[in-house]
Amino acid sequence: MHELSVAHAVVSTVLDALPSPDTRVLQVRLRVGELSGLVPQALEFAYDVAAQGTPLADAVLVIERSPIIIACSTCGDQPIASATDFRCPVCGEPCGDVVGGKELEILDITLDDTALANADLVGA
Amino acid sequence: MTTRIVDLRKGILEKNDLLAQSLRGRFTDAGVRVSNWVSSPGSGKTALLEALLTTAVERGISAAALVGDCATDNDAIRLARSGAPVRQIVTESMCHLESEMISTYLEGWDLATIDLLVVENVGNLVCPTAYDLGEDTRVALISVTEGEDKPLKYPQLFHSADVIVITKTDIAAAVEWDRDAALAAIRSVNPAAPIVETSARTGDGVLDLLDLLISTLTPTHSTQLQEAP
Numbered sequence: 001m002h003e004l005s006v007a008h009a010v011v012s013t014v015l016d017a018l019p020s021p022d023t024r025v026l027q028v029r030l031r032v033g034e035l036s037g038l039v040p041q042a043l044e045f046a047y048d049v050a051a052q053g054t055p056l057a058d059a060v061l062v063i064e065r066s067p068i069i070i071a072c073s074t075c076g077d078q079p080i081a082s083a084t085d086f087r088c089p090v091c092g093e094p095c096g097d098v099v100g101g102k103e104l105e106i107l108d109i110t111l112d113d114t115a116l117a118n119a120d121l122v123g124a
Numbered sequence: 125m126t127t128r129i130v131d132l133r134k135g136i137l138e139k140n141d142l143l144a145q146s147l148r149g150r151f152t153d154a155g156v157r158v159s160n161w162v163s164s165p166g167s168g169k170t171a172l173l174e175a176l177l178t179t180a181v182e183r184g185i186s187a188a189a190l191v192g193d194c195a196t197d198n199d200a201i202r203l204a205r206s207g208a209p210v211r212q213i214v215t216e217s218m219c220h221l222e223s224e225m226i227s228t229y230l231e232g233w234d235l236a237t238i239d240l241l242v243v244e245n246v247g248n249l250v251c252p253t254a255y256d257l258g259e260d261t262r263v264a265l266i267s268v269t270e271g272e273d274k275p276l277k278y279p280q281l282f283h284s285a286d287v288i289v290i291t292k293t294d295i296a297a298a299v300e301w302d303r304d305a306a307l308a309a310i311r312s313v314n315p316a317a318p319i320v321e322t323s324a325r326t327g328d329g330v331l332d333l334l335d336l337l338i339s340t341l342t343p344t345h346s347t348q349l350q351e352a353p
Contacts (some may be wrong), residue, residue: 025173037253037280083279094315106132113126
């Protein structure tokens, strides 16, 4: 249940990135790796709670999942299907060297720039 | 409506990770080995830690502990009997420790006098996995009273562990612990981490674990240890 802590971190990071405190956020896109330990549904629920009363309140949360990728010493980088079996899918050798799947990042945010565009017009 | 996409490419837990990195730098500079113990509640973390701290004190190793729980300072009181300095972090229902808590609770301790710091995380197999505390060694523990397939049920934690500890081995036969099945489950999610089998009651494996956790002590500290009475 640390999804709420993570959701608060998402909201606070996005708020820090806004050009002005009243900029409306339309969409937040995250990348969440299969090995990150986060459950997307729980994160969506927590996000709705954390975003309430902020410029993110109406923003759509888009979660992209990224697969677990191991670096097999023989076969190179290979995605594996499950976190319960760290073996190269090609040669079958056990491998714990992970190069992908732990991601927990904000990719980008989509902002409503109407207010800012109008301000530019007024200023022009 | 005018819209604009802003690329952020920022780690969600960046604040925690940056502080953890700075803690790791402080630990390295001061020559402190730090391990972060994670397991389910009731797996015997505190009993094993009590045995480990007592052994460390007996051998002249300067060990200290930070213990996290949602409520009470029972564990800190219990662990202080070892003679090692111990502080309780009460998380007020929070399910994991964060690096900021470690930083706060370290205040007033002279890191240069500590060889080994053990952080006992809140009993939870899921949430602590995502939070770096600046440790050099993450320890995942599983007791023989739990299912042998627990590593398969919580692969993220057992995969992320640098050392895996099996506890309560003194009652393994009584609870019909299937050692081979457990080792296979561990290896399936973590092919390489050392596995230490321990019993806090008999003391089995405690010294092996201690050796493992302090094995890369800086030369300065090793010299101090040899000179200790």
